[in-house]
Amino acid sequence: MPYFFDRVDTVMVPNISKLLHVARMSGVEVVYTVIESLTADGRDASLDYKLSGPLHVPKGHPDAAVLPALKPRVDDIILPKTSCSVFCSTNIAYVLRNLGTRYLIICGQLTNQCVESAVRDAADLGFLVTVPEDACAAKSESDHAAGLHNMKGFARIVSSEALQAELSGQVTIPSKIASNKKCVCYLNVAYDEAYGKHVPEMVLEMFRDAGAEPFELHNCKIAENQFPSSLDSYSGFLIMGSISSAACGAKNEPWLGSLSVFLRKLCQEERPLAGVCFGHQAIARALGGTVVVNPAGTKSGLQTYPLTDAARASLDLPSDQETIQLFCHHADTAVVLPSHAASWGYCTGGHWGMTYGNCLTTQTHPEFSTKSGLGSLRTILENDRRGRKGSVTSLLEPSEEEIDRQIGLLGSQTGYKALAVAFARLFHLLPSLKRSHQGA
Structure with missing residues (x-):
């Protein structure tokens, strides 16, 4: 033979x-x-x-x-x-x-x-x-x-x-840099029309609000098994929200297994990594934390969060600031953080953020406070009101008056800039001399 x-x-x-x-x-x-x-x-x-x-x-x-x-x-x-x-x-x-x-x-x-x-x-x-x-x-x-x-x-x-x-967490898509601008890798897990379609615009606007220098955002579609082939090409890695459930894990979303391997690799190599909402949960879970469907029920709206010393240090907040107001919209929550992670504070149902080496995560949505984010959020909340499938909070069904109230409050809220500045600093996107305290 x-x-x-x-x-x-x-x-x-x-x-x-x-x-x-x-x-x-x-x-x-x-x-x-x-x-x-x-x-x-x-x-x-x-x-x-x-x-x-x-x-x-x-x-x-x-x-x-x-x-x-x-x-x-x-x-x-x-x-x-x-x-x-x-x-x-x-x-x-x-x-x-x-x-x-x-x-x-x-x-x-x-x-x-x-x-x-x-x-x-x-x-x-x-x-x-x-x-x-x-x-x-x-x-x-x-x-x-x-x-x-x-x-x-x-x-x-x-x-x-x-x-x-x-x-090895490096799948198939080329990462050739076309300019001298710094590049951030967006690990895209958001594939819905109301939110996912608008994330790149919200992210760019959020970093502009933080005073970040211009940069390129490279979109890697994780659900299609696209991961960057060259980690050194990026100044940071960002994973945002998703209608997928981190609590349910890979049994519902097969790509979560590959994503977890990749996130662990980023943390092991101390690559700058930021996670928002689902991103916060996925990173916590990949590193050994516990993510569950929120036992306190689905949360949506402007919330007041307690601040730990780790939060104040990571977000560059005054030492006497005890709370911060931020918007949340989630059904899952991280109830146990990975070993060696520093919690930003524990509120009803779970940890709202953490610092893990070169990794910063938050359960909240700072991107919704941008101009484009407010428009996306209105669509999401209207979907909630109609009880449409594909929304993580479709059982909330807020009234039109409540939607207007939430949008109005969020439009005048500035606490999100502390997170945006922290992410920009993590990714080395701020001018070298830029240092300021950001309040709620």
Whole structure:
């Protein structure tokens, strides 16, 4: 089988080796499965294996060892299997549940037998599966193609190169800088008309209000698996609000898993990162905090928030200022912050902000206080009033009078500038001598 051995040696093994390296660097659990009987004569093997040759590797035989190029680490899990599908002849489903695993990357040989069987069973058991097509091998090119074709309804088929980029949090979109302006990466998780469409305009206006120097805002659509390919191209990373739920997690939004990996990478590398509302929740959750549907109920409106020393320091506020007024509009909340995070204050239901190294987050919406933000907010509140789906607070149904009152109050509110200035300072967008206290 010259095709098979050539593909294993020159395609499958090198690509699996690269994936193993990136997966381990990203904290992904690695599980090996090998064909190995529990008995010397193979009487415990499946009927398929008994009829296929028979296909039997005695316990402890060298042929049951993992290839040297893919050598397991000391604490890696290795499961011996005696059937085509690992889910039939091992306790892998039990192990994966105990590991808290929902997403699987399945690769190896043969594409149209062991890999395909594992993929089908995994999908039926509720796992979300990705197959790197060039990290698999079959006896012939046609067998390989047939296996991939059959798996399309059960798994996402990608290249190993694309998967490596995804695991490392750097997926597919170029980040060439077209000018000498500083660039901020907008991690776009907002795809609705009322809010998401207007976020770039609100963000640019918010930073202008803070006195920031002109900069470019690069839009990375996270739901479409777009992540920046060069982190060094950006002076900061920004994640705003979304109609998606951080509390529900990846079971509702598959892209949240990749986003969490990327956010952890940014924090580990101490990249400047700011989060607003959903962004606050997503960052807290990615770093080990707890985000839930707000036990105090959905919150929307201008709120008065207590200030901790960490908040005053991060927002450059006077030492005697005890509160700040900001607008909020959210159904989820961060009830437990990550270890080593400094809370900005705890109000009804959760923490309204935090500082974590080079990361600043807030549950509030400073962008709604801009001119374009007021227009977007009116649309959102009117959707709330009509009880439209797609609004996180659609159960509130505020009256027209209440909408007018909220817009009026927000239009005269200046507390948001403290947040805008803090974000601009974090991203190095302020003129070097600009230092001022911003009050509520």
